[in-house]
Each structure stands twice: as C-alpha cells, then as structure tokens.
Amino acid sequence: MSPGLHRRAFVGSALALGACNRRADAQPAPISLPPLKSIARFPVGACIQAVHLQDPELARLVVEQVSQLTPEWEMKMEYICQPDGSFRFDGPDQIAAFARTHGLRLFGHTLVWYDQPPGAFANLDESRVRFADAYRNYILAVVGRYRGQAVGWDVVNETVEDDGGGIRDSLWARRLGKLEHIVLAFQHAREADPDAVLFLNDFFLETHPEKRRAFLKLAETLLKAGAPLGGLGTQTHLAAGDQKGLIKAAIADLASLGLPIHISEMDVSLQEGGSRAERLTRQADLYREAAEAYSALPARQQFAFTMWGLRDRESWRKREDASDAPLLFDVNGRPKAAAAAWVQGLG
Ligand code: XIL
Secondary structure (H helix, E strand, C coil): CCHHHHHHHHHHHHHHHHHHHHHHHCCCCCCCCCCHHHHCCCCEEEEECHHHHHCHHHHHHHHHHCCEEEECCCCCHHHHECCCCCECCHHHHHHHHHHHHCCCEEEEEEEEECCCCCHHHHCCCCCCCCHHHHHHHHHHHHHHHCCCCEEEEEEEECCECCCCCCECCCHHHHHHCCCHHHHHHHHHHHHHCCCCEEEEEECCCCCCHHHHHHHHHHHHHHHHCCCCCCEEEECCEEECCCCCCHHHHHHHHHHHHCCCEEEEEEEEECCCCCCHHHHHHHHHHHHHHHHHHHHCCCHHHEEEEEECCCEHHHCHHHHCCCCCCCCCECCCCCECHHHHHHHHHCC
C-alpha cells in the first residue's frame, strides 16, 4: 500500500470510528494515528525543555512522534549567558545528548533576540572587551559547540516590527546597527558552522501581511548584502479565531524567495473563537490548512514542520490560560482531532 493510501486509510478509519462511537455513546472515541514522522514527507519537530525529558511518558512520545527537537529555552542567551559573562551549557547539552541517543535532529533556537539581552551584554565592561567582540565570541561559542549536530539555527528571532515598520529597536541594533547586527550574526554563525542552515525567524507572518512584506524585504536585503541566510522561519503561533486561508497565503508568499521554509513553532490557542467545540473544530481546520500548505511546497523548501510542544500539558500557552489546549496531543499524550486533521492535511 503506497504511503499516501496508507495514510488516508488510517485517518479515514480513525475519523469514521470516532464518528460511529460518537453516535452510539456520545463519547468521542480515542483517535488512533500512526506516528506523525512516519507519514510526513518532511521532518516533524517539537520544542522541548531538558526538564521535560525526565518524564518517561513524554520522552517516549517525543521519540515516537518527531524527528527534530528545538530547545524551548536552554539555547537562548537568558539561559546560556551568565551575569559574569560566562556560559552554561548543561541544559542544551542534555537535549543534544537525548537527540543524539535517539537519532533526532537538533535545531538551535535562538542566537540573537531583542527580547532577552542578558545583563552580561547590557552591562559589558568595555574597557576589557569590545561589544562587537563579545557578540561574535558568544555566537562562535554557542554555534561551535553544536557544530556537526545542529542542522540549523534561528540566528535572529523576531527582529521585524509588528506593523511592518522595519527592524525593531534592540540592544544589538543600538550597539552594532539595525542591519549590521543581523548581517554580523549570520556571518559569525557561518564562521562557526559551515553547514548549518541559518534562519531568520518571526511571528505574526500569517495574520499581519504588512509584517510579512517587511520580513521578506529584510530577507532580500540580507541576501543582497551577502549574509548566509539559508531559510525563513514562520513561528505560526495562531488562535482558533484566525481566518482560514491566511496560512496558505503566507506559506506561498514566504516560499517566493525559493529558500527552505521552517514552520518553526506552531500552536493554535483556544483563547478565542466561539464555544469550546467550535474552537476545537477551528483549531483542527487550521492545523489541516498548515499541513496542506506545507505539503504543497517543493521538497527542497520543506526544512521541517515544528510544533511548539507535543502535549497540551507542557504548552507555554497554559501559563496564560490553564484551560488552553493548543497542541496536537492532549494533556495525557493522546492524539486530538487536531492531530487527525493535520495528518489529513498531509494529503
Ligand atoms: C517561549 C517559551 O515557550 C516560554 O517557555 C518562555 O517563557 C518564553 O519563550 N517565540 C519564540 C519562542 O521564538 O522562543 C518563545 O518561546 C515563544 C514565542
């Protein structure tokens, strides 16, 4: 049976079984799906925190379902860079070791982010070391440590203004220049690892077309400046109230430069959009649309499809609203209707 038929047979039977049982006892039947990575034609990823790997059930689900891991926190400056300027790598090393042990790809997130300039940079004693040297040293140290294992990096994260007005203000932009700090970050990352795919990553690219336009314009500027930009990451943090069709339009637009695309952090919050049942249906529809849009890309542009978590239990969204359930697997790791819809969208 060809993979496509195999997949449709699985999903059709899972949904039909669910429907039958629903009519009989009005209880949603458990959904049975093959592992996501076994039916997707591209790498399937999830973010993870080192502490989560202590949960054997989640560790099992991760190994079963995905082929790529993104450290949710431990590869960010706020974790690695200590107040005295020293670096700690215990957390990312744990995740890297787990990925290596289980044959999973590792994706680095993120080197330069406006949101988390650690004190060691903000209060740098420049009589000892120049800011530009500290910046380069940090990127060389972090990327160099995972050279040969990290398949790619979010080199610069969330640098475009939400209104599409340009590059955000940040410590990095103020000290090294709005465009220059971005070009330098890509050059330093490439110096540390000649093979990793280097991404520009941002959010709201589906719901804010003007931001997407500015993001694409920045990507073109970086390419013209000779920056080793190797891919575009769209975080895809959505809400059940978001309109249909936005994901497809965004993916087609982002793919227009011909670079690999990473859906890098997908989740669909239930914090808006009608009754709970309506929100769950819209959530499933958005996951289906994202899978359809991503599956329609040429293989050379399918870098990976990463969810910002696997189980609802670990989602960052639950800190805002404990009732939120933005992911494909419920708090106990059972696949939801959203997971069946995502598989359906693979076509
Ligand atoms: C979030 C994590 O999920 C949270 O645990 C943390 O407290 C804050 O950062 N865009 C990004 C991610 O690029 O790094 C953010 O991750 C979510 C938004």
